[in-house]
Amino acid sequence: MAEILLSEAEKAFIHHGDDLRCDGRTRLDYRPIILETGLVSNASGSSRLRLANSDVLVGVKVELASPLSEKPLEGRLEFFVDCSANATPEFEGRGGEDLANEICRFLQMSYMSGDTINLSELSVLAGQQCWVLYVDILILECGGNLYDTVSLAVKSALYTTQIPSIKVATMDGDQPELELSEDPYDTKRLNTQNVPCLVTLMKIGNHYLVDPTPEEECCSSSGVVVAVSGSKKITAVRKIGSGSLHPESLVSMLKTASEVGAVVNKILMKKLLEEETAGKTQKVGFMR
Amino acid sequence: MPVDSRRLQGPESAFSYTLLEKKDANAEESILSADLQKMLIDSNHVRKDKRKPTDARPLFLRTGIISQAKGSAYIEQGNTKLVCGVYGPREVQKKSDFRLNGQLFCEFKFAPFSCQKRRSHQQDNEELVLSGLLREALEAAVCLHHFPKAQVEVNIMVIENDGSPLAAALTCASLALASASIPMYDLVIGAAVRQLPKLLLLDPTKDEEWQPKLNHDENNSNLTVGFMPSMQQICAYVHEGVSNPEELEQMLKIVTEYCLKVQPVVQLCLKETVEKMLASEGENNDAE
Numbered sequence: 248m249a250e251i252l253l254s255e256a257e258k259a260f261i262h263h264g265d266d267l268r269c270d271g272r273t274r275l276d277y278r279p280i281i282l283e284t285g286l287v288s289n290a291s292g293s294s295r296l297r298l299a300n301s302d303v304l305v306g307v308k309v310e311l312a313s314p315l316s317e318k319p320l321e322g323r324l325e326f327f328v329d330c331s332a333n334a335t336p337e338f339e340g341r342g343g344e345d346l347a348n349e350i351c352r353f354l355q356m357s358y359m360s361g362d363t364i365n366l367s368e369l370s371v372l373a374g375q376q377c378w379v380l381y382v383d384i385l386i387l388e389c390g391g392n393l394y395d396t397v398s399l400a401v402k403s404a405l406y407t408t409q410i411p412s413i414k415v416a417t418m419d420g421d422q423p424e425l426e427l428s429e430d431p432y433d434t435k436r437l438n439t440q441n442v443p444c445l446v447t448l449m450k451i452g453n454h455y456l457v458d459p460t461p462e463e464e465c466c467s468s469s470g471v472v473v474a475v476s477g478s479k480k481i482t483a484v485r486k487i488g489s490g491s492l493h494p495e496s497l498v499s500m501l502k503t504a505s506e507v508g509a510v511v512n513k514i515l516m517k518k519l520l521e522e523e524t525a526g527k528t529q530k531v532g533f534m535r
Numbered sequence: 536m537p538v539d540s541r542r543l544q545g546p547e548s549a550f551s552y553t554l555l556e557k558k559d560a561n562a563e564e565s566i567l568s569a570d571l572q573k574m575l576i577d578s579n580h581v582r583k584d585k586r587k588p589t590d591a592r593p594l595f596l597r598t599g600i601i602s603q604a605k606g607s608a609y610i611e612q613g614n615t616k617l618v619c620g621v622y623g624p625r626e627v628q629k630k631s632d633f634r635l636n637g638q639l640f641c642e643f644k645f646a647p648f649s650c651q652k653r654r655s656h657q658q659d660n661e662e663l664v665l666s667g668l669l670r671e672a673l674e675a676a677v678c679l680h681h682f683p684k685a686q687v688e689v690n691i692m693v694i695e696n697d698g699s700p701l702a703a704a705l706t707c708a709s710l711a712l713a714s715a716s717i718p719m720y721d722l723v724i725g726a727a728v729r730q731l732p733k734l735l736l737l738d739p740t741k742d743e744e745w746q747p748k749l750n751h752d753e754n755n756s757n758l759t760v761g762f763m764p765s766m767q768q769i770c771a772y773v774h775e776g777v778s779n780p781e782e783l784e785q786m787l788k789i790v791t792e793y794c795l796k797v798q799p800v801v802q803l804c805l806k807e808t809v810e811k812m813l814a815s816e817g818e819n820n821d822a823e
Binding site: 317348349352359362471476479480481482485487489490491492493494498505 | 550554668674675747748766775776778784787788791
């Protein structure tokens with residue numbers, strides 16, 4: 248992150264603060280989140296999520312392709328994370344590639360287990376055509392806690408993704424004909440109820456924090472990122488940072504993460520539903 | 536991703552012949568883990584390779600396998616075979632990085648013929664993430680402040696992948712680092728465990744390992760842990776698949792117990808290495 252300067256007093260406070268953090272939050276509180284969907288007109292689904300100073304824009308494009316030979320009855324999700332050089336000076340050139348790759352891979356892993364998403368809904372013609380959802384994540388600004396921000400933005404974008412309805416017409420010899428519905432509003436949406444949210448917990452001193460700020464991330468040497476699905480199951484866990492954790496701390500962090508994840512999922516779905524039912528209001532976009 | 540133009544790539548339409556195999560009715564499409572369980576364990580509670588669920592595969596360790604490297608190690612865990620070479624401490628390649636602590640560079644690579652599906656010659660995303668995980672784990676164990684402005688390179692090459700490559704890599708890398716006389720706080724021992732609904736399999740083979748598949752019912756996952764036995768600290772933790780915190784606690788306990796049992800084996804290997812070095816030095820002195 249851009250040069251973080253911390254005095255000894257600030258470091259001491261972050262280490263020993265008794266359930267009170269520098270910005271007044273408790274250890275399990277998130278910073279304010281601003282979410283808006285449907286910003287990008289050329290994408291089938293999009294969302295922009297701002298978690299305090301972390302800003303992420305996600306665009307989902309749906310395309311037809313042939314399914315993987317090992318999984319002929321399923322469509323697929325392809326993630327791509329792009330750390331813009333504007334986000335933080337460290338991302339200049341190829342600096343952000345490692346982090347982008349890690350986020351991408353962890354997202355892929357957390358979506359690929361359990362009942363998170365039903366990919367067989369994306370199949371058009373078994374073994375020949377399926378929908379591929381290209382989820383492109385653009386990190387515009389980095390203010391700590393990228394994993395959580397990205398996962399919430401992706402979930403929101405997928406929630407609003409409209410997949411056109413395609414009918415398979417008569418098989419003309421070997422070539423099936425695909426018919427796109429004439430009504431542009433005849434679309435279907437994926438069930439994203441169980442799609443996972445990532446929760447980052449950083450270990451500082453003897454306790455752990457949810458949603459760390461860049462200053463708190465500096466003071467911490469290790470943490471875990473936990474993917475919690477909408478059905479309250481843990482679908483992926485990864486320890487991050489160059490420090491080490493005691494097994495007991497790790498176990499209690501996992502328990503806390505799964506509780507926090509369940510709450511985050513519930514609130515996010517509620518807000519997305521509210522935005523949907525509110526109807527066509529004027530888009531705020533990047534003006535605010 | 537930069538394209539490797541120097542090597543001949545196979546034609547685009549090449550695919551593995553195993554896709555043409557006739558599958559049993561229950562094999563791949565088995566959604567219920569109960570069926571999966573029946574495949575892996577027979578009625579006597581014995582696995583396909585005659586092990587009990589809590590038995591690990593026999594371990595073989597040898598150091599000094601690469602003569603040109605500062606330190607090297609070879610590990611065989613069942614059929615999983617890995618080589619690790621350690622070079623350094625030497626001057627940091629990118630002079631622009633001035634750091635008061637030493638740096639660790641890890642490269643994790645699968646040989647193209649090591650897995651069932653051919654791997655590319657260049658590191659793909661999975662290998663890059665595994666390299667990052669390995670580096671974070673080893674950074675917790677190595678005394679980086681002992682070699683400021685210098686770097687140590689750890690290169691892992693998987694010769695044959697029959698399950699749990701990351702676990703074997705962690706053990707092999709720490710053995711290689713120790714034999715290269717790099718100061719460390721503790722050895723890192725890696726272990727993996729597969730979780731099925733009512734069963735835990737320690738040290739899974741490739742067939743027993745969890746594969747990303749959706750629509751599984753409860754509790755189906757893979758956990759790889761890097762543990763420092765003397766310090767009782769976890770330095771690597773990767774969990775993929777569906778689980779809940781209570782089950783994760785169980786899996787962690789089994790894995791840490793196994794790591795404690797393996798520690799004396801690794802220490803014995805190091806002891807033999809030192810004895811051999813002293814013996815050969817003694818011979819050189821006699822010859823002079």
